[in-house]
Amino acid sequence: MQRQPDLDLIAGLRADLDDARYTVDGLEAAWGPVAAEALGRDDPEPALAELELRPWSPSGTLGALLVLGAPRSVPEVDRALPRTGARGAARLGLVSIEDGIVHATVDLRPYALADESGVASWWIASDPGEIALGGELPEDHVLGAGAASTTLAQILVPTGTGRVLDLGTGSGVQGLIAARSAGAVVATDLSERALDFAGFNAALNGVALDLRPGSLYDPVAGERFSRIITHPPFVKTPRGAAEVPGYTYRDGGFAGDGLVEAVVRGAAAHLAEGGIAQLLGNWEVHGDPAAARERVLDWAGPLDVWIVERDLLDPAQYAETWVRDGGAQPGTARFRSLVRAWLDDFAARGVTAIGAGYITLRAPRHGRTLRRFEHLDGAVGSGIGSAIEAAIAAHDLQRVLPDEALADTVLEVAPDVTEHRHYWPGDADPTVIELRQGTGFARVRRVDTVAAAVVGACDGELAIGSIVDAVARILDADPADTRTAVLPILRELWFEGFLTLR
């Protein structure tokens, strides 16, 4: 793969891919929804079978070759890529040609994203995956844009126009996403091969990335950014077990959660004032979950920190997931031996669970004020990036609002919030009242009758204090006691996005 490919060839390839409708939708149309679903389970057979049955299409040929790893003839590839041709694709390092047959040497597929900045699509080249290889991945595998890449993209606070650091860029996907608005994007990676892919992808998609090799923050010593974005290699991999492969893309050679810790600890020296770093992370729990929370929060040092733990996995579940991810087949002796090595390592180091989730850090203007860790599993909605941004803004405002000032504030119920009441049969009063969000973190919050009544009256007209006093009068309760009880709940509901500032 060429970091700086021939620009004329690249322009031809881009036009060919456009003409071929080589898009996420175009590919799905080429092999149909059932085959697409099977591909999600790493089963290429239905897609290959559908391509045989359906009329020829350029996107079908390209999908077969560049996603499924199925060889195609030179004339067929020439037809699918009329400007580039099979030989041009070989010159670009995408394929090799042997005896008139074209074999993919990379995975090249469309990638689409819908987020708060709009809808965008790119083509992303990476190393061939397990489907095309039909076996375990090599240790220097360069990852394509997968589900975790999309998860990170969707939790990002809108990037703005400042300088962005994409640490561990891999295929360059986060850099491409950030470059839509950022003034400049520096994309780093330990792997030179990864930077080659990132450079190729940037050129193919007409995006400028400042590519720099090196570990962690070494390539950006002394520089600061308004955003740091990273999907670091966070997988906890046993070290010293000869049979266990170490993958640059997913463990980076570190032991335990050392790499995630290093990324978090290093952020303070590279964020501009008010700058935000966001990453996906895994962290180890050694017995006491509360101690694990404190340990991870402490990594942030002077930064504001908000950790949303989306999963707490037991060691066996974790080991099986990642052994499978490397391409070892469940049920084989190899799979069992790798899982055993993983579990022995966890046992030797006292790891009882592994947390996984989102870490948001911010360089505060006047000292750290936010230090929050919460467990929030279950489905989430769209707009998490905006929800995080709004929560941080609510946090900043609340800090300068003592209770008397909060009582004078006008809040309104967010438009995605619904109230749900559950009754025992025959009862007039509900046993449970829940507020539910339709977007963002899709939180469900249980509230009592008083809080529900106050929230229900937050229509953007009356100040909080007047509403609380009126509710207290109706319920024959003491207004001062009611304020004391309800205001902290309203603060939390505001942070969580159930209430917004009018």
Ligand SMILES: C[S@@+](CC[C@H](N)C(=O)[O-])C[C@H]1O[C@@H](n2cnc3c(N)ncnc32)[C@H](O)[C@@H]1O
């Ligand atoms: C999980 S991949 C993420 C790729 C891409 N950013 C994405 O979101 O899909 C992690 C990347 O970090 C790189 N990496 C591993 N160790 C690193 C280190 N010490 N410093 C910088 N990058 C590293 C790997 O080569 C790999 O490209």
